[in-house]
Amino acid sequence: SQKIEQNSEALNIQEGKTATLTCNYTNYSPAYLQWYRQDPGRGPVFLLLIRENEKEKRKERLKVTFDTTLKQSLFHITASQPADSATYLCALNSGAGSYQLTFGKGTKLSVIP
Amino acid sequence: NAGVTQTPKFQVLKTGQSMTLQCAQDMNHEYMSWYRQDPGMGLRLIHYSVGAGITDQGEVPNGYNVSRSTTEDFPLRLLSAAPSQTSVYFCASSYSPTNSPLHFGNGTRLTVT
Numbered sequence: 590s591q592k593i594e595q596n597s598e599a600l601n602i603q604e605g606k607t608a609t610l611t612c613n614y615t616n617y618s619p620a621y622l623q624w625y626r627q628d629p630g631r632g633p634v635f636l637l638l639i640r641e642n643e644k645e646k647r648k649e650r651l652k653v654t655f656d657t658t659l660k661q662s663l664f665h666i667t668a669s670q671p672a673d674s675a676t677y678l679c680a681l682n683s684g685a686g687s688y689q690l691t692f693g694k695g696t697k698l699s700v701i702p
Numbered sequence: 703n704a705g706v707t708q709t710p711k712f713q714v715l716k717t718g719q720s721m722t723l724q725c726a727q728d729m730n731h732e733y734m735s736w737y738r739q740d741p742g743m744g745l746r747l748i749h750y751s752v753g754a755g756i757t758d759q760g761e762v763p764n765g766y767n768v769s770r771s772t773t774e775d776f777p778l779r780l781l782s783a784a785p786s787q788t789s790v791y792f793c794a795s796s797y798s799p800t801n802s803p804l805h806f807g808n809g810t811r812l813t814v815t
Contacts, residue, residue, distance in 0.1 A: 687800070690735075
């Protein structure tokens, strides 16, 4: 069966360190993968999209990698700040031409001052 | 720009009652979708639409109806509410059905007693 797993439900990290979140998937051949941030009581907010033919994408302090052989995406936040505390969701489509975006359950990141 | 607007923010229903969750977007997006978010289950796709007059089922469509008569609006109907439909509902839209980030509303929290 198809599955998306985000490495842990919760991750605590010291301010200033790099946070690394993992998204693994099975029985998908996604054409692209996305990462979202969700704050309590709010809808998810888009952060980054990476396509199957891209190895890495960066935006300010954020970096995403996509390894279709390992079936894994890594999401990094460098120089983390308490304001980065939120739940981070990965999402992928079911394959080329699919209109359905499936989400992982998320990792709750807490950045400790 | 208002983005994606969902109404109401909160709703309490009795079992068997019907209601419509409203969703409107002002970005001229072709693709719209409805998700429900439950603790421990993540976001699950209910229905989606790739354009006016076109709708399709997602992962958990049972008990819900949708229609898309205009590009802007995508209402979600609960015909006979059940306690299992207690959840937070998110509407989302994107410019394109594929390869495009989703813009989410801030959700409707529904309780069915």
